[in-house]
Amino acid sequence: MDVVSDAISAVRIGQPSSNRIRVSGSWCARLAPYDGAGFHVVLEGGCRLLREDGGDPLVLGAGDAVLLPHGTGHLLADADADGAAAERAVPFERWLDGSTPRPPRTGLGEVELLCGKYRLDRNRVHPLMAELPEVVHLPNRVGSHPELRSAIDLLGRELGEQRPGACIAVPSLLDLLLVYMIRSWMAEGATGAWPAVLGDPVTAAALRALHSDPAAPWTNDRLAGEVGVSRPTLARRFSALVGRPPMAYLTWWRLTFAATLLRDTQDPLATIARRVGYGTPYALSHAFNREFGTTPGRYRAEAAA
Incomplete structure (x- = not known):
């Protein structure tokens, strides 16, 4: 085993979960802090990630990936959302269970997202995982991180087509996505001790x-x-x-x-x-x-x- 694989294996427990969401118009969903790691991939369109701590909004476009390795609470909102969006935010889970209807699809500003979580045991976090920032943004740039781009494409197809074997393929691809997001963060010239250690x-x-x-x-x-x-x-x-x-x-x-x-x-x-x-x-x-x-x-x- 290598250090990155071991660092992930030491904390990851259970199966990751994911949901494919399509929404349009004016919307905002709140994702509560989570004892694990969250991620979002923009499959189509654009949106904004707003941090609960008041940090600058993160503008996300098609193909962008975001990892929240410490389970930080945040908001997802339409591309035109501002700081007042938090006042109309609804819990993300209520979208999933149907208790809060999603905004009607208008065809304007439509966005498709892959949102998910990894369960982590934080009792024995490897220092490599501990020093990851609160939000890792990996924008979709031509020629950058081809493995990550391929994993995102494969996930989109598996989730969109419901092909045989998807129950095995999707969790495996989600695990692969986590590895590629951490690799990509390190390759981006990330600050911190462990990129220097492994370099x-x-x-x-x-x-x-x-x-x-x-x-x-x-x-x-x-x-x-x-x-x-x-x-x-x-x-x-x-x-x-x-x-x-x-x-x-x-x-x-x-x-x-x-x-x-x-x-x-x-x-x-x-x-x-x-x-x-x-x-x-x-x-x-x-x-x-x-x-x-x-x-x-x-x-x-x-x-x-």
Whole structure:
């Protein structure tokens, strides 16, 4: 596994959900804060995203994608909406359940949206995910992010045509969309530590090694040899960029990976201990309790509740 895949897998739970919405005229919908990540893709037309915190409106056009990785509450409104739109906003969920009729389709200013959510477990957020901004806007520009554009096109077709196998294809494409949105954010020259971390050849190689085989008997010397630099060079560059020494990061990742396995599998604790590099279940339990303030058994039971 690579760092980005692991960072997503550590927090993502369950299946993503999505709805295709078509509306026109004057409209505004409120999306409440959500314990996960939200996204919108404009398939046709244009609209505005208004932040509840009073930030500048975001103008969205056809092909634009927006990721709200921290579940920030916001408004979606027609392209001519202003700050007063919030006064007429209706809850987005009431559009979906039919309790509030959508504005009649007039053919004027018609917009089609793909809106959805990813369920996330925020107890063990990887720092790469934590430093994503409140709103990631990925405008549709010619020649930019071709993989993201392809995923958006495929999603639009699957949702529009209801073809056989869509129940498998759509969740898989939504997962792919999340990966491509995060990749695109990093490729946009995003500010933050982790684009720089993964752009540094020494630190990136060290992280790939640790994530590929967290159970290996890693030491600073062994990791430096794997990367092909001296131990002081590795320690200096890794600590400066990641914010902690290599072995401290490895311990944190082993326990985070163990929590993911406890949540997502029925493997016995002894099996999980071996997979994450602990010699005995007792050793894992002790370290897990120190990191998360609970035992592996209680953590698994709470995750299943």
